[in-house]
Amino acid sequence: MERIDLLMIGIGQLVTPPGNVPRCGQQMKEVQVIKDAAVAIREGRIVTFGPVELVLERLTDIEVAAIVDVGGRMVTPGLIDPHTHLVHGGSREHELALKRSGVSYLDILAQGGGILSTVQSTRAASEQELFTKAYRSLDEMLLQGVTTIEAKSGYGLSVEDELKQLRVAKQLNDMHTIDIVSTFMGAHAVPLAYKGRTEDYVDLVIHEMLPMVAEHGLAEFCDVFCEHGVFSVEQSRRILLKGREYGLIPKLHADEIQPLGGAELAGEIGAISAEHLLAATDKGLAAMAEHGVIPVLLPGTSFNLGLDRHARARDMIDIHELPVALSTDYNPGSCPTESIQLIMMLASLNLKMTPEEILTACTINAANALGRGHEIGSIEIGKRADLTIYDAPNLAYLPYHFGVNHTFGVIKNGKVGVW
Ligand code: NIG
Ligand code: FE
Numbered sequence: 001m002e003r004i005d006l007l008m009i010g011i012g013q014l015v016t017p018p019g020n021v022p023r024c025g026q027q028m029k030e031v032q033v034i035k036d037a038a039v040a041i042r043e044g045r046i047v048t049f050g051p052v053e054l055v056l057e058r059l060t061d062i063e064v065a066a067i068v069d070v071g072g073r074m075v076t077p078g079l080i081d082p083h084t085h086l087v088h089g090g091s092r093e094h095e096l097a098l099k100r101s102g103v104s105y106l107d108i109l110a111q112g113g114g115i116l117s118t119v120q121s122t123r124a125a126s127e128q129e130l131f132t133k134a135y136r137s138l139d140e141m142l143l144q145g146v147t148t149i150e151a152k153s154g155y156g157l158s159v160e161d162e163l164k165q166l167r168v169a170k171q172l173n174d175m176h177t178i179d180i181v182s183t184f185m186g187a188h189a190v191p192l193a194y195k196g197r198t199e200d201y202v203d204l205v206i207h208e209m210l211p212m213v214a215e216h217g218l219a220e221f222c223d224v225f226c227e228h229g230v231f232s233v234e235q236s237r238r239i240l241l242k243g244r245e246y247g248l249i250p251k252l253h254a255d256e257i258q259p260l261g262g263a264e265l266a267g268e269i270g271a272i273s274a275e276h277l278l279a280a281t282d283k284g285l286a287a288m289a290e291h292g293v294i295p296v297l298l299p300g301t302s303f304n305l306g307l308d309r310h311a312r313a314r315d316m317i318d319i320h321e322l323p324v325a326l327s328t329d330y331n332p333g334s335c336p337t338e339s340i341q342l343i344m345m346l347a348s349l350n351l352k353m354t355p356e357e358i359l360t361a362c363t364i365n366a367a368n369a370l371g372r373g374h375e376i377g378s379i380e381i382g383k384r385a386d387l388t389i390y391d392a393p394n395l396a397y398l399p400y401h402f403g404v405n406h407t408f409g410v411i412k413n414g415k416v417g418v419w
Contacts, residue, residue, distance in 0.1 A: 002062075003042070003062060003063040003064070003065060004041065004042055004059060004064045004065065005041055005065050005066065005414060006040075006066050006067075006068065006411075006414060007039075007041070007055075007066070007068070008039045008067075008068050008070060008075070008387070008411070009052055009067060009070070010070045010073075011036070011070055011072075011073070011075045012035070012070075012073055012393065013034070013035055013037070013074045014037035014049065014074075014075050014076075014379065015032070015034075015359060016031060016363070016378050016379040017030070017031050017360045017378050018030070018032050019378060020364070020373045020380065021364075021373055022292075022364065022368040022373065023323055023364055023365060024321045025317055025322065026317075026318075026321075027323075028323070028324065028357040028360040029354060029356045031359055031360065034049075034050060034051060035051070036052050037051060037052060037075070038050070038052040038055035039379065040058075040059060040064075041385040041414040042414070043414065044414035044415070045384060045385055045414065046379060046380065046381055047381065049381070070408070070409070073408055075387050076145075076359060076363065076379075076387070077363045077376070077377055077378050077379050077388070078146070078363075078376065078388050078411075079145045079340050079363065079366075079388055080146070080148045080149070080363060080367050081141060081146050081148075081149040081327050081330070081366070082149070082273070082325055082327050082370050083150055083296050083298060083327035083328070083329050083369075084149050084150060084151050084152065084327070084328060084330040085152050085155070085329070085331035085332075086134050086138070086149065086152075086169065086180070087122075087130050087134045087153070087155070087168045087169050088121070088130070088134075088155045088332055089121035089122040089124060089125035089129065089133070090120075090121025090332065091332050091336070092114075095108055095114070095117070099306070105305055106228070106229055106257060109229075109230075110229065112192060114189075114333055115155070115333060116189060116192060118332050119155050119156070119157050119189070121155075122161065122165065123158075127164060127168050127171075130164070130165070131171060131172065134169075134172055135172060137330065137338050138176045138177075138180075139176075140338040140339075141330075141340070142176075142177055142178055142410060142418055143405060143407060144338065144339055144405060145340070145390070145406075145410055147178060147179065147386040147388070147417070148179040148181065148367070148376055148386070149181070150180075150183055150327075150369075150370055151172075151182055152182075152184075153165040153166050153169070153183070153185050153186065153219070154186065154187075154188025154189070156186075157186065157188070157191040158191065159204075159208050162209055163218065166182055166216075166219055167218065169182045169218075170218060177410075178412070181221070183219055183220070183222065183223045183251060184213045184221070184222050184223070185225070186204075186210075187201075187202070187225060187231050187239050188223075188224075188225050189225065189230060190231075199235070202231070202238060206238065210239075210242055210243055210246050210248070213246070213248070214246035219248055220249060221248055221250070222239065222244070222246075222250055222251065223251040223253060223275075224236040224240060224253065226254055226260060226262040226265065227256055227257055227258065227260060228257065228260055233264075233265050236262070236265060237268075237269065240252070240265075240271065241269060244269075249271075249371065250269055250272065251273050251274070251275065252265065252266045252273070253276055254276060254284075255274075255277050255278065255284060256276035256277070256279065256301075257279060259284070260279075261284065262274060262277075262280070262284070263284025263285060263287060263288050264283060264287045267284070267286075267289075267291040267293055268287065268291075270292070270293070272293070272368075272369060272371060273294040273296050274288060274293050274294075275297075275298065276296075276301070277297065277312075277316075278302060278307070278311050280311075282319075285312075285315070288320070289320045294324075294368055294369045295316055295322050295323075295325065296366075297313055297316075297324055297326055297347070297351060297361070298311075298326075299326070299350050300328055300329060300335045300337055300343050301335040304336070304337075311351060313353050317357065323365045324357070325361050325365040325366040326340075326344070326353075326361040326362050326366065327340075328340055328342075328343050340362060341398065341405060341406060344362065345398075345403075347399070349399075355398065355399060358398075363377045364377035384413055385411055385414040386411065386412055387410070387411040388410055389407070389408045389410070389411075390406045390407055390408055391406055391408045
């Protein structure tokens, strides 16, 4: 072993799911807890970890450049937020009163508000303005302990404006500590110019947007808002299959409001993940389990929309043995929060997930929802040294003591991101 760049000692509890692959069903509860632990890092990767005496023994006669003592705090893999609408212009607090008076999310959209209102602000904003706003959000996420996120386009809805959003995401990935994985979501809503002509808009997505996104290498994934009154199952299938021809891996906003068959479609085409799923049927969940589709649950969205329904996380874990992931869904409409720790609390409160399941959902399962299970999402030798340090004695403390930020520090790629 060559020299060590950073040795982290004084870890009261090191808590991580094991391995690289998605953790399904009951496996989600099985996390490794190492007391009085240490982690050694070289060139941004984990070289060794375990009980401190063991690690020190392994490092005998090896030069250590820097040692940091985290004072008995808890450490987990860096948190991963696999579903965000990071890059957008403006905000939608003007819709709050409408929402609170009971007007539904889809009705606001049908009246030209909702997503379409953010489309206007995003089109009007310069790349510099979009960059600055999103950069602030990334700072907030990093402070919460997040080291990798996904970011979707879908507020441009024209060839040029979709590319603009994706270019900004790429620039943010280059400039910010957090890694950003991009998803093309031109099929997020039907723009006003195509009102009543959804098929024509689907053609635009397929024949003009997808080739450009692929040509410029601006996204890894393709997503569609498959929902009653937005894009049908058939239209979603066409877009996602064409996207795959261009090398974009399919994802899906599925069965959020109505049981349209999005979960079934995700299974049928072997999507990497299906997201929301409040209204998914058992048949749909079974299809997802059969084809290894990861459910990404967004409890902040049902909370913020004031719904009394929630995704059936317990059935997904206990009956269908699915590998549940969690995410903020950060966006200016249905879930304006960057706080993954609020999501952890809501997953406990409303989805009845245990602290261990929540950690697995925010680390290794989230990593796999982004096709990065081999690189991030768990503390394993050879993986990226992305670590979050908390001012908390144990895992259950995170959803228990709510409304505050427990993160004490973040290591990203072996370097201090926040302290
Ligand atoms: O995941 N459901 C569709 N898209 C986003 C909301 C976008 C918005 O309202 O601006 C979501 O909830
Ligand atoms: Fe979303």
